[in-house]
Amino acid sequence: MINPKKIFKLALISMMAVLILAGCGGEKTSGDGKGKDVLAQIKDRGKIIVGVKNDTRLFGLKNPSTGKVEGFDIDIAKALAKEILGDENKVQFKEVTSKTRMPLLQNGDIDAIIATMTITDERKKEVDFTDVYFDAGQSLLVKKGSKITGIQDLKKGTKVLAVKGSTSAINIREKAPDTTVLEFENYSEAFAALKSKQGDALTTDDAILYGMVDEDPSYELVGGTFTKEPYGIAVKKGNKKLVDELNKALKKLKDSGKYQEIHDKWIKN
Structure with a gap:
């Protein structure tokens, strides 16, 4: 006589196996594109x-008169879309x-992501990067006539402004451990804070700081660069086909x- 408990156990195992297989198969056969690599999704949707x-x-600034975003990163993205x-x-921002x-x-x-993003070993754990598309370096922005002439002047009692989530905020704490670092949501807020004297200097990549000088020439970069900030295009980890396609483009x-033409249009320093 067959043991009822054994029959129940076998039935339970069979049901679990069916559910697991259904779950696995469902992801692969999904019609929403999630089972495809990102490059295939891009080509399917046509943008x-x-x-x-x-x-x-x-690099990327919304023009209030047109409502469009303009800059080096924008033109690079458009040129890549064309390639x-x-x-x-065929690019959406x-x-x-x-x-x-x-x-x-x-x-x-x-x-x-094409957004002044520095390639770092830490970030490589989370995303994949293309080859370097722009070489920058971290520097300091101050009001002309400031006593701060370089990173050596960032001592106890000085305040440096940076942006949340940037490598700049991390680097400045390492390079000038005695200074106070105040972080803001974006560069507009950080620059406004510098203008209202909430800090003594603003730090980020020199390429971004040149944009602030272009906006207000009463500010200047001092002390040269004290880090290397190679920018890369970031994609979701594991998307080698997309990285290869972007690198080829x-x-x-x-x-x-074309790259030099875009560079010279925006970066004049």
Whole structure:
């Protein structure tokens, strides 16, 4: 006679196996595109969604008169869209900050980040980067005539302004441990705080600071650069096909002279 308990156990195991297989199969056969790599999704929808800054003069800044975002990163994204999809207009821009760009990428709200993002070993654990598309270095911005002439002047009693989620905030604490660091949501807020004398200096990449000088020439960069900040395009980890496609497109832009044309249009220092 067959033991009823054994029959029950076998039935339970069979049911669990069916549920597990159904769950696994469901993800692979989903019709919402989640089972595809990001490059395939981009080509299917016919556009790439890129996270860009809206508050960073020269790289990504919203023009109040047109409502459009303009800058080096914007033009690079358009040129990449033309190389990959055949049309520079096949790109959709979504605003990000240093704090929000990684979560938006991980959530699938954007396909790539082109937003003055420094390639670091720590970030490589979370995302994949393309080759370097811009070389920057961290520096200091001060009001002309300031007693601060370089990082050596950032001592106890001085205040330095930075942006949340940026490598700049981390670096300045290491390079000038006695100074007080105040962090803001974005560069516009940080620069406004410097203008209202909430701090003695503002720190971020020199490329971004040049944009602030372009906005208000009564400020200047001092002390040269004290870090290397190579910018890369970030994509969700594991998307090698997209990284390869972006790198191939970047190379074409550099070989054709288009990259230099975009660089010279925005970066004049």
